[in-house]
Amino acid sequence: MPATPEELFAKLDELGITYETHHHAPVFTVDEAQTHTDHIPGGHCKNLFLKDKTGDLYLVICLQDTAVDLKAFRKLIGAKNLSFGKPELLWEILGVEPGSVTPFSLINDTDQKITVILEERMMAHDLLNYHPLRNSMTTQVTSSDLEKFIEGCGHQPRILELPERN
DSSP states (O other): OOOOHHHHHHHHHHTTOOOEEEEOSOOOSHHHHHHHHTTSOSEEEEEEEEEOTTSOEEEEEEETTOOBOHHHHHHHHTOSSOEEOOHHHHHHHHOOOTTOOOGGGGGGOTTOOEEEEEEHHHHTSSEEEEOSSSTTEEEEEEHHHHHHHHHHTTOOOEEEOOOBOO
């Protein structure tokens, strides 16, 4: 069974990570999230769950206004024919449904199947906001604590300048 938000918060506590969680109506898109979370300080983010032709999986975590050029990104990381991962695969690997994708879902990737990519521009923010496994909440952490959490889940994130569409 995938981790619950309560288990996630216990993991954050165990790692000594300070966080603040805000409850709101469920949101499924960046536009919907802005309506409910714009008052929360810090960078607001989105997450792209990607799969390439060879089966490699990527979680790209970036600011909500970043328009990632997937073709240029594919070349940057040496992937073959990137596409969005199917909901079934998302559930199998990260234990979340579309609309709830988050770096916090790496708590469920115990086999470290995901390559984690963090946007350099996002990491320049002091505070960052993500769903804590459910899209009816937003949890705020520092950028350094985000890295600490990801590493605490056994992943070594790559921080990259993401190519953007014009």
